[in-house]
Amino acid sequence: FLDRIREGKEDPLLRQACQVCEYPVPMGADLTIGLIGANLDTGVLLVAGTPEGEKVIRELGLEEVKAGDREAAIAKLVGERARKREEMLKQTREEVRGLDKLMAALAPCINCHNCKTACPLCYCKECFFDSPVFEFEAEKYLGWAKRKGALRMPSDTLLFHLTRLNHMVISCVGCGLCTEACPNSIPVADIFRLVGYEVQKLFDYVPGRSLDEELPLTTFKEEELTDIGK
Ligand code: SF4
Numbered sequence: 001f002l003d004r005i006r007e008g009k010e011d012p013l014l015r016q017a018c019q020v021c022e023y024p025v026p027m028g029a030d031l032t033i034g035l036i037g038a039n040l041d042t043g044v045l046l047v048a049g050t051p052e053g054e055k056v057i058r059e060l061g062l063e064e065v066k067a068g069d070r071e072a073a074i075a076k077l078v079g080e081r082a083r084k085r086e087e088m089l090k091q092t093r094e095e096v097r098g099l100d101k102l103m104a105a106l107a108p109c110i111n112c113h114n115c116k117t118a119c120p121l122c123y124c125k126e127c128f129f130d131s132p133v134f135e136f137e138a139e140k141y142l143g144w145a146k147r148k149g150a151l152r153m154p155s156d157t158l159l160f161h162l163t164r165l166n167h168m169v170i171s172c173v174g175c176g177l178c179t180e181a182c183p184n185s186i187p188v189a190d191i192f193r194l195v196g197y198e199v200q201k202l203f204d205y206v207p208g209r210s211l212d213e214e215l216p217l218t219t220f221k222e223e224e225l226t227d228i229g230k
Pocket residue numbers: 115118119120121122171172173174175176177178179188189192193
């Protein structure tokens with residue numbers, strides 16, 4: 001892994017979400033341990049990303065060194081990941097295009113909510129989907145089944161995913177934890193990444209880019225999205 005990353009090459013053993021992540025270097029961290037492009041035979045590279053980080057390096061009395069091929073190696077890695085991300089988005093777009101295909105992709109869902117529990121952005125103290133809103137007596141289900149002829153169980157899986165998308169996809173960081181947590185191997189992260197990518201592009205929003213940036217959905221702008229509904 002270290003040999004490959006040093007040269008700015010991808011490691012096939014990384015999780016799929018990491019292989020298509022175009023941020024291999026953290027944004028806004030005070031200090032980063034720089035492995036990409038570094039010559040580890042001569043030492044470990046500490047990169048200061050903020051004035052606080054610079055202060056720590058100064059106080060540790062570390063000497064300033066040139067980072068060698070680091071920038072070129074990072075650019076190479078980001079380019080490769082962006083290419084793979086486009087491939088993944090294209091494939092996912094095909095796999096979930098239209099309601100029928102989306103329902104087929106989510107058909108194995110057993111409504112366990114593991115994807116939501118693992119998601120770092122689903123941090124509500126009380127999730128709507130764990131509230132009593134969805135607790136029904138057995139008679140209720142039997143009544144619905146009788147009226148419709150049959151009832152898919154567990155119910156409301158599509159509602160769960162569409163609502164979760166609606167609640168947090170603008171902030172989806174594509175970490176892939178939802179896919180990892182799914183017992184039925186549903187590519188939840190690919191679907192959320194696809195929708196998140198489109199929505200974030202629309203608002204020119206990058207989750208985590210800046211603490212001063214407001215969430216687009218919390219800011220009403222009269223002159224925004226005026227083409228919708230024309
Ligand atoms: S990929 Fe997105 S939806 Fe899935 S766990 Fe990460 S942040 Fe949450």
